[in-house]
Structure formats: C-alpha cells, structure tokens
Amino acid sequence: MDFSLLLVVAVAATGVIWLADRLWWRPARLARLAAVSAEAQGEVDEATRGKLLKEPWPVDYARSFFPVLLVVLVVRSFLVEPFQIPSGSMRPTLEVGDFILVNKFAYGLRLPVVHTEIVDLGEPERGDVMVFRFPEEPSVNFIKRVVGLPGDRIRYEGKQLYVNGQAVAKALLEEGPAEAPRERLLEERLGEVAHLIYNNPQDPGPQVRELVVPEGHYFTLGDNRDHSNDSRYWGFVPEENIVGRAFAVWMHWDGGLPSFTSVRRIQ
Template sequence: MVWFETILVVLTLLTGAVWLVDKLFLARRRAARAGLLEEEEPVIVDYSKAFFPVLAIVLVLRSFVAEPYKIPSASMMPNLLIGDFILVNKFAYGLRLPITNTKFLPLGEPRRGDVVVFKPPMDPENSWVKRIVGLPGDTIGFTGNTLSVNGKAVRYKPLGTYQGRGLPPGSDRVTLLQEDLPGKTHTLYEDLDRYTGEGTWTVPAAHYFVMGDNRDNSEDGRLWPDTHFLPERNLRGKAFLIWLNCEGWFCKNGFDPSRIGRVIE
C-alpha cells in the first residue's frame, strides 16, 4: 500500500536526520558540558538511535530485495489461493525508488508467463497480481475460452476436475487445465458455468497484457476500462514464493502449512 510505504520512508528519514544532527552537533555540546552538569540524552534522540537502523533495514529490504504481499481474491486460482502470503522479487525487473516506483537501475525484463505484482492503471493505490501473457508487440486473442498469441492458439491439456480449496459453492463443473504458453507451462482453472472477456488486443511498447489463472473469474486486461494494458512503470516485481497461508484475522478461517515454501510457477 502506498500509505504504508510513505510512512516507512518518512519515519526512516526523520529518525535518520535526528540521529545525524545529534551525532554532528548535539552530542558534542553535551560532551563539552560534561562535568559541569549532568545532562541526559533527549528522548527523541534515544528513540531515533534505536529505531533508525531497524527502519532503514526494513526499507532497503522491502524496496530493493523482497516485498510481502497477501492474496486477497481467487483470480489466480489454482496457483495462488485467498490467504496466501507471497514474496515479490523487487530487483528482477530493475531497482525502483520507493513511493514513486521510478526505475533507476535496469536489471531485467518480464517474460511471458511471469506472475507479477503491479499497480493497475485504474487503481494505483493498491497492488494486484496476475500473469503476463502478452509482451510488447504481441497480438493477444481470447475467443471461445481459448487464448492465442500472435495468431497461434495456445495448447491446453485437461488435468481433471479441480478438487482443491476455494471451490465456489455448488460448482461441479470446474476443471484444471495445463496451458502451454510460448516458453512457459502452467496450470489454470476453468469454470464452465462462467464465460468472460473475449477480444483481440495488440500490446503497445512498454506495456504488457496480463490475465488471471482463474480465467472465468478475473478482472484482468480483458476487462479493464479505457486501457487493456499494464504500463511497465506500474510493475512492482515478480512473485516467486509462498511463505504463509493464513485466511482471516488470526487465521480464524484456517491455516494451511502445506502452502509454505511453494515456488510460484
């Protein structure tokens, strides 16, 4: 969330500034007066010296190494479930400044099939997660529940009826499929009682086309108003690991230890 990131940056700068001013000026004055009177270190200095290293480490790790994110919806089933806590690689696509998300060091580019966390154009205050299916210059089509990339239909392999968690109540027509994207194979979830999002789109430069693995229940590029594409500047990073699954406050809706440590494909 933008507000959390902003608060973290402000607190880090504030405590760092207090610590620096004390080290360069105030501490010397206290030392010069030593022996004349007993002077305690100001409370704000004491707290700043204690919290600045912790805040700085958290800010660096969260901004440039890995950021935690909780899955709030079923749009990436069966690979990501509601309640999954994931880690996002923040340097896979280049290092970016906190708050502004401005890239200052290019390190790599997204590949087709990557699961990415990003800020959607119509909801920049929040982060979403989807899979990249279209790269700049690609023509993406979705007709009859079949994806095509540059005019070639993607191959699907049925894997049987979905039996996992998160199944909609009363649904008995949910199937698990293997989708062979060019360069990437992954599973997806198809609900034959739903059908959504047909069209053809050509991805412009510096943009991507993203879709959810829960193809019939995902608010993705097929349905976005005004633009169907994700700007490169909105990327937050690449999702790579599930480190916890805990649904509801204090896990009141369940804790699934089998999800811990799963690599996101």
C-alpha cells in the first residue's frame, strides 16, 4: 500500500470539498437564510437558523480533517518521515524493531508519489545512512550506508572495502560479542564518519572487483556485512530513488511494550 498516494488523495479530496463549500455551498446556505429572514421580517428562531446553516456531513469532516492531513503531508513529504527497521542488515548500528527518523530535505525536496526533485539542497555523502526505494522493487524501502559516490572506484575483497584504491580503515573491537557471538565487531571509518560493523569470519561473503560508480548513482553496503542484501548483489542506487538521510532512532518496539531507552543519533 502506497501511503503517500493515499495521503495525497485524502488531502485533495478534503481540500476540494472544503473549497467547494467556501465558494458555492456556504453562500447558498446564507442566501436561503436571508430569504427566510426576509419572509419572516427578520424574525428567525435559532432552531431554523441552525437547520439552514448546518453543514452537510462531508463538509463537516472535510473542514476538520483537511488542515491536519495537509500538515501531515507537508511534514512527511518534505521534512521528516518515520520508518521501522524490519531486518538485521544494518546491525549493530540499527536493530530489528528500531523506529527511525529520516530527514527528507537533506538531499533535496521531492514531490510525493512522483518523487520528482523540485529543489536541490545537497547530495549524499560517504558514510551517510540512507533510505531509498529498492531499484528492483521501488515500492519497497531499503536502508544502507553510502560507501561509494558518483565517480568513485569501489572494491570489496576479503571483507575489506577499498575506495579509490585505498583500504578503508577499520579496527577490531571485540571477537564474538554477546549480541552476535559468531561475528567480529569492528569500527570502520569512512572519511570523518566512524561506525560499527559486523564481519563473520566463517563466511567468505561476496567479492566485488573494482568498479566505477556511474554519475547519478551510489554504492551502498549494510553494516552487517555478511547478512545484507546491498549493492554487492544488485548494483547501484539511482539518485531518483533516494528517500532521505536517517539521523535518529526515536523508539524501539519488538512486539512487547515500546521502549525509549535506545533513543540516539545514527552514526
């Protein structure tokens, strides 16, 4: 279900009804009240007045919901949109059940539904955690870390990421952490961005020979390197598929009571 499309339709429908009432239906009700007042020589009781001015129920609902829906549409389309993390591909940065906030204007303003960029405000940077529409199934949103920008040379071999011929620095923090005993917990540094990743020493994982990121595209990886469906398998993310930059976790819910103890910024 495309919630953006439903929201746009709801805003359009309630807005049209509200506008039609302001332009035609309400003046018609006032005209009927004026005619009745003239016949009664200005003496119209409150019950009759209320009956003549009463809004039809569609107008009443439209007037109440239109401003609320419009605010939700503007905020969700151009400012911030919430998402829930459904898989472990971004562990340990993001856990299954984390609810995140995505900055919708970090990479430019896009129209809802059609996703056309109308204002260019910036581009993804190496190390950003980015939400995008999956190139092979645009109705599905993916979240991965940007490691390759347009023009970059990317290679991934032996669990080592190389960008433009340089090995990306990483350091072992823990062997077999309690949260993932089969993994190695490492800190990786992409430019100024330091973040945690998992590597499984028993899984050779995919190998990517050096390739060049095309213009208008990005190369992404999951932080859970051996358990992530990312650019190593299906290729590059087109610029038009970008949704926004994930910047915070505001809640965690794993089926029990919601928890707010894991509120944090996303690194």
